[in-house]
Amino acid sequence: MRYILIYGILLVIAVVIVIPAITIGGLGIVFQSRVTQSQNEAHTGEDVSIKVFNHATGEIITMNLEDYVKGVVAAEMPGEFELEALKAQAVAARTYAVKHMAYFGGTGTAEHPGADVSSDPKESQAWQSDSVIQMKWGRNYKKYWSKVTLAVDQTRGLIVTYNGEPINAVFHSTSGNRTASAKEVWGFDYPYLRSVACTWDQNSPKYHDVKEVTLVELETKLGTDAGIIAAAQDGNQASIVNIINRTESGRVDKVRIGNKIFSGLEVREKLDLRSSLFDIEPQADKLIIKTVGYGHGVGLCQYGANGQAKKGRDFRQILTYYYTGVAIRNIFGS
Numbered sequence: 001m002r003y004i005l006i007y008g009i010l011l012v013i014a015v016v017i018v019i020p021a022i023t024i025g026g027l028g029i030v031f032q033s034r035v036t037q038s039q040n041e042a043h044t045g046e047d048v049s050i051k052v053f054n055h056a057t058g059e060i061i062t063m064n065l066e067d068y069v070k071g072v073v074a075a076e077m078p079g080e081f082e083l084e085a086l087k088a089q090a091v092a093a094r095t096y097a098v099k100h101m102a103y104f105g106g107t108g109t110a111e112h113p114g115a116d117v118s119s120d121p122k123e124s125q126a127w128q129s130d131s132v133i134q135m136k137w138g139r140n141y142k143k144y145w146s147k148v149t150l151a152v153d154q155t156r157g158l159i160v161t162y163n164g165e166p167i168n169a170v171f172h173s174t175s176g177n178r179t180a181s182a183k184e185v186w187g188f189d190y191p192y193l194r195s196v197a198c199t200w201d202q203n204s205p206k207y208h209d210v211k212e213v214t215l216v217e218l219e220t221k222l223g224t225d226a227g228i229i230a231a232a233q234d235g236n237q238a239s240i241v242n243i244i245n246r247t248e249s250g251r252v253d254k255v256r257i258g259n260k261i262f263s264g265l266e267v268r269e270k271l272d273l274r275s276s277l278f279d280i281e282p283q284a285d286k287l288i289i290k291t292v293g294y295g296h297g298v299g300l301c302q303y304g305a306n307g308q309a310k311k312g313r314d315f316r317q318i319l320t321y322y323y324t325g326v327a328i329r330n331i332f333g334s
Contacts, residue, residue, distance in 0.1 A: 052119055072127050251297065
């Protein structure tokens, strides 16, 4: 009986520890073998293609990985940004793509089977075709496109890794004093997505925003069961809203509005705020909501990257600042 018990314990250990390790290791093996294959077959990356679901046309199109990265950088970052900031965006965009590409062992995009990524920023990182970019940039097209091309070409094949694997290279527009950790926004932790100070994005046009929301509108969006109107009729403005606590980066974690408690992320989504870093001030029949920053706040801060570039930092310094403890490697060889 004792031997049966010992055998059972060993079997549980094998299931809990060994099998997951084999699975995780297997994913790493696929990525590493594809990198080796790419290095042997295509040092410039000309033969590596990505399948993109173009949400504008509803079609899956296949294109060269580096050409795709150019379309992402042009879609995600202003063309007037510093070259080193554009380079940082290029490496982040390539990392995101590689992590999702079936060629490198990724699972693609669940919303569109057969595609590695989507061009819809709500599903993936944004990507725009050359014709759309020309319309957007107008007379500045040649100047900006040459900068984007240079940024991608000078970082060809470079991605950000942690323990040898491509990271979740998330990014956002404007952090507002500090970036957010992945845990405080999505509830799960990544060692390279920590909250870090960011004082380089204060020139962002989206750094500050003020929004007025009437109590009627507020109750419509948050639900009549919140009792917002009733709280206002009591004549005690303090009873309408109270920020209960904040996250490590200063974003709203929990807030009571009326008689209901919401997460800061819920309020941001329901009221269409620029970020969850906000303050609320009751005034008569409305709330004044002042937000700082734009986006979820995790990972690379785009305006912060541009501010760092203006201070003389290169793309490697920018990336390793916003992504903690990472390395930069070339999937196509040195």
